[in-house]
Amino acid sequence: MSYELPSPPANLPTEIVNTLNESTPERLRDVATYAEALAEHKEGESRLEKSADQDEVEERPDDLPDDVPSKATITTKEINDNRYYYWQWRDGEKIRSQYKGPVNPNE
Known part of the structure; x- marks a missing residue:
């Protein structure tokens, strides 16, 4: 374990660096845990937004009501x-279905 003060990332604002330097080890660990969880959450939101954008681009099937x-x-x-046949999709916590038609046994 090094006893030298680590160098902060160059793109970290000075006021954040100063606040962190004045914090206790316990608070720094809490900040690190929160920052990691927040980063994962924001990355997840970003993936969802990208996925939603791609879904909007997809064409609807001609027979989709x-x-x-x-x-x-x-x-x-x-x-x-x-x-x-039924159309089926997730709506929040529920699975929704809508009748499409009989299955053709010759297919």
Whole structure:
């Protein structure tokens, strides 16, 4: 362990460097933990924004109803020995479905 004061990054504002230099080791560890968690959160938000931008660019399938989001996928459900297609998507904590039509057994 070095007893010399470490050099701060050049792009760190002086007022932050001064505040950190005046802080206790416990507070510095708390700041480090918070800064790491905050960085991960902001990186995650950035990825979500990029993903949302890409989703907006994607074209909607021609047979997608107006009230079904473009992120919906097609699933198959069997009811009374008959198979049907449904649009399905996540809406918050819920899974939503909308009827698409019967499955053609010749496909």
